[in-house]
Amino acid sequence: MPNYPRVPFPFRFASTGSYMMHQVVNNGGGFVQYPYSGLPQAFGQAHQISLVSGSNFSDLQQGTQRKKSQSAVMGYISPNDAAGALGLGAGSWEWLHLVAFSIRETHVSSITVNSRNLIERTNQPQQIQENLVLGSVGANTAMLTYETMIKNTMRIRPSWKLDLFVAADIEQMDFNGRKIPVANRIDFHFQFRTEQDNVMPPVILAFNPKDPKAPTRQEFQNVTASLERFLNENPVNIPGFLGLGTEGYEQVKVVNKKRSAEDSMEGNKRQRRRY
Numbered sequence: 001m002p003n004y005p006r007v008p009f010p011f012r013f014a015s016t017g018s019y020m021m022h023q024v025v026n027n028g029g030g031f032v033q034y035p036y037s038g039l040p041q042a043f044g045q046a047h048q049i050s051l052v053s054g055s056n057f058s059d060l061q062q063g064t065q066r067k068k069s070q071s072a073v074m075g076y077i078s079p080n081d082a083a084g085a086l087g088l089g090a091g092s093w094e095w096l097h098l099v100a101f102s103i104r105e106t107h108v109s110s111i112t113v114n115s116r117n118l119i120e121r122t123n124q125p126q127q128i129q130e131n132l133v134l135g136s137v138g139a140n141t142a143m144l145t146y147e148t149m150i151k152n153t154m155r156i157r158p159s160w161k162l163d164l165f166v167a168a169d170i171e172q173m174d175f176n177g178r179k180i181p182v183a184n185r186i187d188f189h190f191q192f193r194t195e196q197d198n199v200m201p202p203v204i205l206a207f208n209p210k211d212p213k214a215p216t217r218q219e220f221q222n223v224t225a226s227l228e229r230f231l232n233e234n235p236v237n238i239p240g241f242l243g244l245g246t247e248g249y250e251q252v253k254v255v256n257k258k259r260s261a262e263d264s265m266e267g268n269k270r271q272r273r274r275y
Contacts, residue, residue, distance in 0.1 A: 091212030135209030
């Protein structure tokens, strides 16, 4: 299996156990999976959304060093301390990236001055509060399976472009006088565009970010093999297709890091910019 990625961070994956994700569709109409355990009812209180639009291999994060940790970005709050105080249950908790740190290119629907300043210092647009939510280690590991496949696909097909949409249904919960974005459900959709102007059918996933169960290493291998076959067998030619773009989202108000401080403070709501 020369094109299949190895299991990343094997200690995060269970050695044995039942599968987490249920295969619903795997054909020219798309690749669809959701948890066997089901999904929580959406709170509908708020959604936290991050996008990737037209990224290719050269846009991926180079190196793994994070200039500021997730806990530091979130105000030096331990995810386990927050989860315990909020009564979220046993198990280990993490600050989950909606767009993975290693994928890097990120669009968000709104951004604070603090996050904008942080990006100016670190040049890591994925490492900001607007791209982080509280969720279980198991859910983060489940997302890692597909993020690894995305990166592997871009590595062996460097001219392909990635469109990724990640939306977390969240509840803002109080912890030590601060609002914590607790994820209740995460929808994760992506597709690739090729240099021949082909568009791959979408991969549509949903995760339960409160489920402590981790996927097994065997599930990782089976999912990545299925995704590789899916990508090889299901190209669709749509001439002129542009894919996911921030211009199509009236609600997106991402501010370009090159804007002046004065213009940034004005926060022109009509403009939509890309990092």
